[in-house]
Amino acid sequence: MLDIKFIRENPEKVKEACQAKKEEVDVDRLLKLDKKYLRLLQKTEELRHKRREVSKKLPKKGTAPKYSKEELKKYEEETRKAKEERNKLLLEVPNLPAPDVKFGQSELDNEVIRTWGKKPDFGFEPLDYLVLAESLDLIDVKRASKVSGTRFGYLKNEAVLLEFALVNFALATLIKEGFQPVVPPALISEDSMLGMGYLAHGGEEETYHLTRDRLYLTGTSEQSIGPMYKDEVLSEEELPKRYVAFSSCFRREAGSWGKDTKGIFRVHQFDKVEMFAFTTQEDSIKEHDYFLSLEEKLVRTLGIPYRVVKMCTSDLGNPAARKFDIECWIPSQGKYRETHSTSCCTDYQARRLNIKYKDKNGKKHLIHTVNGTAFAIGRTIIALIENFQEKDGSILIPKVLRPYMEGKKKITKE
RNA sequence: GGAGGAGUAGCCUAGUGGUCUAAGGCGGCGCCCUGCUAAGGCGUUAGUCCCUUUGGGGGCUCGUGAGUUCGAAUCUCACCUCCUCCGCCA
Numbered sequence: 299m300l301d302i303k304f305i306r307e308n309p310e311k312v313k314e315a316c317q318a319k320k321e322e323v324d325v326d327r328l329l330k331l332d333k334k335y336l337r338l339l340q341k342t343e344e345l346r347h348k349r350r351e352v353s354k355k356l357p358k359k360g361t362a363p364k365y366s367k368e369e370l371k372k373y374e375e376e377t378r379k380a381k382e383e384r385n386k387l388l389l390e391v392p393n394l395p396a397p398d399v400k401f402g403q404s405e406l407d408n409e410v411i412r413t414w415g416k417k418p419d420f421g422f423e424p425l426d427y428l429v430l431a432e433s434l435d436l437i438d439v440k441r442a443s444k445v446s447g448t449r450f451g452y453l454k455n456e457a458v459l460l461e462f463a464l465v466n467f468a469l470a471t472l473i474k475e476g477f478q479p480v481v482p483p484a485l486i487s488e489d490s491m492l493g494m495g496y497l498a499h500g501g502e503e504e505t506y507h508l509t510r511d512r513l514y515l516t517g518t519s520e521q522s523i524g525p526m527y528k529d530e531v532l533s534e535e536e537l538p539k540r541y542v543a544f545s546s547c548f549r550r551e552a553g554s555w556g557k558d559t560k561g562i563f564r565v566h567q568f569d570k571v572e573m574f575a576f577t578t579q580e581d582s583i584k585e586h587d588y589f590l591s592l593e594e595k596l597v598r599t600l601g602i603p604y605r606v607v608k609m610c611t612s613d614l615g616n617p618a619a620r621k622f623d624i625e626c627w628i629p630s631q632g633k634y635r636e637t638h639s640t641s642c643c644t645d646y647q648a649r650r651l652n653i654k655y656k657d658k659n660g661k662k663h664l665i666h667t668v669n670g671t672a673f674a675i676g677r678t679i680i681a682l683i684e685n686f687q688e689k690d691g692s693i694l695i696p697k698v699l700r701p702y703m704e705g706k707k708k709i710t711k712e
Numbered sequence: 713g714g715a716g717g718a719g720u721a722g723c724c725u726a727g728u729g730g731u732c733u734a735a736g737g738c739g740g741c742g743c744c745c746u747g748c749u750a751a752g753g754c755g756u757u758a759g760u761c762c763c764u765u766u767g768g769g770g771g772c773u774c775g776u777g778a779g780u781u782c783g784a785a786u787c788u789c790a791c792c793u794c795c796u797c798c799g800c801c802a
Contacts, residue, residue: 339762343771350771353730353783367782531722660741662759 299495299650300391302332302384315394318401318611328387335380342377345370390498393646395611396583396620402610408623409610414594415603417627418685425691426630427683428561431457433691434709436683437562449551451562453679456709460682460695461569461675463702465544468571468596468672475592477542477573482522484545485513490525493651495617495643503552519543520669523574524647531662532655538577538585542672545570562676563635571672578655579645582666583620586642589670590622593638596672600696602681603627605634617643624671626681637677640670 305312309325316323349370400409418424431437436457442450453461469479491497491505491514506515516522523541532539547570558564573592577585590606597604609621618641625634645664648654653665686694692710695703 336762339771343762346771349783353781660757 299389299646300393301649302388305329305391306332311394312391316392318395319392319614320612321392321616323390323392324387325391328384328391331380331384331387335377335384338373338377338380342370342373345373389492392616393619393644395614396642399614399620400608400610402612405613407610408613409608411606411608413605414598415601415627417603418629420629420689422689424629424684424687427680430683430687430691430693434693434711436709439561448559449564449566451565456706457679459703459706460679460699463699464673464675464678465571466702467699469542471596472542472573472592472672475540477540480523480541480543482519482543482545484516484522484548486516486522486525488512488514490528491521493528494521494524494647495650496521498616501616504550506548506550515548516545517549518547518570519545519572520574523572524667525651527576527653528651530653532576532653532665534578534655534657537655538575538581541574543572543574545572563680565676568674568676570674573670573672575668576653577666577668579663579666582642582644582668585668586620586640589640589668593624593640593670593672597624597626597638599698600682602685615641617641617646619644619646626677627685628681629684635677637674637681638671641668643667643669
């Protein structure tokens with residue numbers, strides 16, 4: 299959520315941002331609703347003041363100057379409605395892009411800012427990860443579709459060991475960097491989900507909503523880590539507060555019918571190790587760059603070729619002010635595909651969640667939030683299988699993961 | 713799921729229809745006294761919104777929402793959360 303005061307004072311900037319993000323929000327209507335609300339609020343407060351004056355005098359003098367209870371009630375009701383209407387629209391207003399983010403119309407305007415690693419030269423026709431994984435009995439989507447439907451998968455055997463190796467490797471690396479490990483709830487309240495700003499602009503479509511219990515399944519642990527400090531005031535000394543979370547993630551993939559239908563690249567449920575930080579206003583961009591550097595370090599240590607893409611305005615998403623993706627090389631597709639993403643959400647999430655920090659002078663500010671992928675397990679396993687396949691159909695395990703897999707070097711048929 | 717209890721400012725707590733415009737303690741902050749494992753004294757210490765001539769004025773918030781009343785922290789109802797016990801359960 300943006301600051302309504304900021305919108306009142308800078309309507310043109312906000313309109314520009316909506317346009318740049320390709321999100322249709324009627325800012326003029328919002329301001330009109332806001333004015334209406336303020337007018338009603340003033341009248342309501344006036345009547346309440348009158349009520350207080352009346353009830354103060356009454357017990358002493360016994361005479362009651364008249365104020366209309368019905369009138370107050372009417373105004374209170376109208377004020378409440380006007381506020382509700384205004385807030386509904388206010389929540390739709392996206393965060394402003396950071397100054398260094400390029401204006402762009404679509405993902406075609408995203409900018410590749412760095413490419414790392416040599417694409418493997420196999421000397422044979424590389425196979426698709428699913429073919430390899432099925433022949434090695436690592437992934438089973440056929441039976442998963444029997445049990446659960448489309449877009450699900452079983453990870454089996456060494457793929458499972460790989461998952462836990464990746465988790466342990468990420469945890470070890472990030473704990474060394476001062477991150478606190480956490481396993482968060484995968485079900486969160488409607489309030490928490492709203493606070494993270496993922497329900498606006500059709501976001502509701504993307505999430506599993508358990509209406510009977512009024513809970514949402516989280517699409518990423520960002521959604522359960524952010525609200526941890528809802529309505530709290532942290533002190534500046536404890537910032538940045540960094541978490542590394544492991545959780546299953548659930549996504550309806552409603553807007554991606556027909557896209558990546560094969561295998562486990564795009565599924566309704568996957569596990570992810572996620573980084574999250576609460577920072578000061580001054581440090582959030584620095585923290586965001588740091589998150590990107592950690593993501594690169596993790597991928598580099600595995601040895602997967604990748605590139606870094608800086609998102610243009612239209613590809614930022616609602617809460618983000620700035621966003622990078624890491625795309626890993628997928629040989630069978632001859633393409634880089636997204637495996638990591640890191641966003642700086644400035645105070646957009648914190649305002650809604652009411653998370654603040656006290657600076658050295660005791661002054662309170664809204665906190666800034668930064669999130670980023672450490673490993674999206676499924677996609678990382680895909681990249682590993684594809685890039686480290688050998689001619690005989692076996693898979694070489696990256697050195698750094700071997701200690702977590704009892705020294706195993708290779709996944710082979712035997 | 714059932715029975716009982718509780719929810720008051722950062723934390724702990726007082727409070728039974730109108731001086732509650734919420735007392736006190738702890739913690740924090742400032743100053744004073746002192747002078748070495750310190751102790752004490754004085755003061756200060758919630759958030760949020762609106763208006764403003766920038767002096768200030770006003771509203772709301774005692775878990776949340778409704779109700780009763782001229783007036784609600786206080787009475788009524790519903791809901792939420794936590795605690796205790798019971799039931800079920802990995």
